[in-house]
Amino acid sequence: MGLVHLARDGDKAAFAKLVEQYQNRIVAVAYGVAGNRQDAEDIAQDTFIKAYKGINSLQEDGVFYRWLVRIAVNTAISHKQSGRSGELIPLESIAEPVDQGETPEAYLERRGEEERIQEMLAPLPSDSRAVLVLREIEGLGYEEIAKVLEIPIGTVRSRIHYARDRLRRAISLKNEVK
C-alpha cells in the first residue's frame, strides 16, 4: 500500500515519510513565493499541518503532490498578504541563529544567496512568483500549473510571460549596477 493511503488511514509514520520525501520541494516552492528562508520554513510547516488535517478529503492518492503544492502556494500567498512576511525587515536586523553544524562561511553564503533571491523577486507579485517557481523549479507544464493553481491555461501562459519579463529586467538591472 502507498504512503499516501497509509497516511490517510491515520498512520503517522507514513505521514512522516511523506514529509521527509517532499519537504525540500515544498520549502523551495514556498521560498519562491515568500522570498526568504524563515517564511519559507514556516509556510512549509503550515502546509504539512494543513495536509495532515485535510488528507481525508483527498479523493485519489495519485494527486497528493499536486494537492500539497496547491496548499503550499495558497499558504504562501496568504502569508504574504497577511503581512506576517518578514520581507520588509532588513536582513541585517533579523537575529538569525546559525543552523546547527553550519560554518560561518556557509552562513554568510546562505545570507548572500538570500539577498540575491530577494532582489530578484522584489518586482514580482505573488501570483507571478508562483507560476515561475512551478515552471522553473518544479518543472511543471502549463496544464499542470493550471490544475495546481486552478486558473485557466491562458492565464498561466500570460503570467509566465510577465514573470519572466520582470525577472529578466530585475537581473539585467542588477548586473548594470555592478
Place this chain on the structure above:
Amino acid sequence: MQCPDCVKLLYAYMDDELGREERLLVASHLKTCEACQKEWHEIQQALAAYRGEFAAISASPGFTGRVMASLPEESQSALAFLPVTAIGLLLAGSAVIYAVFSPLIYPILRLLYRLLMSLAPLPAMILPAFPLLLYGGMAVLAVAFLILTWTTRKVVLS
C-alpha cells in the same frame, strides 16, 4: 516569420508548449536570425540565474521532527472512529424510539396480525413457527402503517 512574432513565441517554445507548425517556424527562424538568438541566450541566462539561486534550497535539519511535533493530537483516529460512533448513536436512538413508541406499536401489530389471520389463514398459521420472520414482517408493516398515517395526516392538514 518576423522577429517580433518569433520573440513573442520564445517562452512557449522553450517550454515545448507550441503546436508543431509554430515550433518548426520558430526553430527555423532561430537558426538564421542573430538578433533572436541573442534574445534566446539572454532568456536562458536569466532563467539559469534564477534556478541557480534555488539549487541549494532545502529544508533545515530537523524539519520533519518539527512538523510531526506540531501535528494536532489524534484528529485522525477520531475521524477513523466516526463510522463506529455513528452506528452506536443510531442503535441508541432506535432503542429510545422503540421504548417510547412500543405501547403504540404493539396494538398496531396485534391488529395487523388479526387482519392477516382473516385474510390469509394458512400463512398466518405457519408464520408463528418462524418468529424472526413474523416479527420482522410485522415491524416493517407497522412502520409502513405509521408512515402512511403520518403522511395522510400531513396531506389532510395542508
